[in-house]
Amino acid sequence: MEIYRFAQEIILDAGEFIRNRMIEDFNIDSKMNANDLVTDVDKETEQFLFDKIEERYPEHRILGEEGAGADIEDADGVLWIIDPIDGTLNFVHQLENFAVSIGIYIDGKPYAGLILDVMKNDLYHAAYEQGAYKNDEVLHDIEESSLKSSLISTNANWLVREGINTPFIQVVKDARSVRSLGSAALEFVNVVRGTSSAALFYRLHPWDFAGGIILLNEVGGITTTLLGDEVRLLKTNSILAANKKIHGELTEYFKADEAFIKNHKEFHKL
Ligand code: IPD
Ligand code: CA
Ligand code: CA
Ligand code: CA
Structure with a gap:
């Protein structure tokens, strides 16, 4: 300690x-x-x-x-x-x-x-x-929530990027509403505090998520890539930081999109 x-x-x-x-x-x-x-x-x-x-x-x-x-x-x-x-x-x-x-x-x-x-x-x-x-x-532990009754956080840049934006657009349509703060670490903090139910990023670096992952884990949240895979600590990753219920719902949007999976794989050199 x-x-x-x-x-x-x-x-x-x-x-x-x-x-x-x-x-x-x-x-x-x-x-x-x-x-x-x-x-x-x-x-x-x-x-x-x-x-x-x-x-x-x-x-x-x-x-x-x-x-x-x-x-x-x-x-x-x-x-x-x-x-x-x-x-x-x-x-x-x-x-x-x-x-x-x-x-x-x-x-x-x-x-x-x-x-x-x-x-x-x-x-x-x-x-x-x-x-x-x-x-x-x-x-305290964060509450579980589903997308249709949740505020989530993502960056508008991913919504205008062809090749990967289809699942992002559908997520935005299905969410209660979307916020964008402009600091990945503080977006993690919002999920940790329960003021946001999920934060989605197409690309973050180790320094953007290294602290947030540990914090979120301690309040019962989960962090993976957008496809639900384990985050690679020293690489760039897509990131989905969320309560467990909405996390399960959100990964389905990305896993169902062949073009997203292909481009995501190339972009992150998986
Ligand atoms: C950036 C911020 C931003 C995120 C970018 C990061 P920086 O970090 O966290 O919210 O969308 O991907 O690079 O450069 O301000 O430390
Ligand atoms: Ca950063
Ligand atoms: Ca920085
Ligand atoms: Ca920077």
Whole structure:
């Protein structure tokens, strides 16, 4: 539990670092395309966390979105998977609705998940089989629900992408309604809190889901790919994070679509 307590300390420190740093000027660059932004604050926050972990636990390994552990290919030992700012577009445009996300795995097995809603300073945290918390408050098991009476969360980009959008469109039609927050980690948090019944993503990276999976598991939820397969920890995956009932319903939409299955397989190099 010592590593878990240390992780709680440093994620709160990282939040404070971001809140202080964002008052000053920072540069904004683009990465893969003009809408894929990264700021100095993303990079500095990753370095902030990296330095703290390395100082305390030099033997641990760290994989981060902004370059830490880019050569890591296996999950041996203690592995920290870090997203220093999840929801960079929200950070840039809204100055809210972004998170720091940490997932800690030991020999590939879940150990602890932590997601900090930075502007609210609310910390969602869970250690494996120890329950989930919002700050000091215990989070209870989520309720089961079916699609027709549920709010779900997905990104409009997948609805306009030919080749994969057919099942997404049908899911949207059949749901009570759809929300889109713009931070995968906070979308996981909504499922963990039960304010959303499911979150669907066509592509997420390890740092987007590593913390959320562990949190959701502790409140009785489940995370798989959209086709119901096990998530590969160190690869990109499609992600379905949900309560168990709606999870079963939703995978049927994707499993029934041949074109989706084919394109999904090629895209994720399965
Ligand atoms: C992004 C956010 C966004 C999701 C993208 C992620 P970033 O993470 O979580 O909600 O739709 O796929 O890449 O780049 O802001 O850390
Ligand atoms: Ca990013
Ligand atoms: Ca992210
Ligand atoms: Ca990020």
